[in-house]
Amino acid sequence: MKTLHTFFTLLLLASGLMACNAQSTTGFTNISEKEFAEKAQAENTIILDVRTPQEVAEGRIAGASLFIDINDSQFAEKMQALDKSKTYLVYCRSGARSSKASSWMAENGFSQVYNLKGGILGWSGTIEK
Structure with missing residues (x-):
């Protein structure tokens, strides 16, 4: 009986961890290249390059239409001017700066924010010059 209780406890814990993985506690979601490409096709979606x-x-990911350097001294002001009702697909070179930008966005009222895991270095799709 104790073994069965332990099994169900571990199963419940594992289910909870898997659910947390889908939407992180950071307020944004890290997504794969495939998910990024799929979401880029949706209406009201903006591809944001923070390099x-x-x-x-x-070079930039095809379809990227917004460029706000996360290191710009006016980064916060430029970001605050964006429409928070839009969906944002955020990327940088490797995913670190875009993760930081995505976190900032989530903390400042943006609800649909997705970070490209691996950044443009992990992108095998079209690159525009």
Whole structure:
């Protein structure tokens, strides 16, 4: 009987952890390249590149229409001017800066924020110059 109780306790714990993985406690969701490409097709979706202007000049994910350097001294002001009702797909070079930007967005009232795991380095789709 104790073994059965332990089994169900572990099963419940595992289910809870899996549910937490879908939407992190950070308020945004890390998504794969495939999910990113699928979500990019939806209406009211904006692809946000948070890399430096020099990085953007080297190439960007096709469809990226908004470029706000996370290191810009006016980053917060520029972000506050965005429409919070839109869905944002955020990326950078490797996923670290975009994760930071996504977290900032979630903390500041943006509800539909998705971060590209691996950034543009992990992107195998079209790159525009």
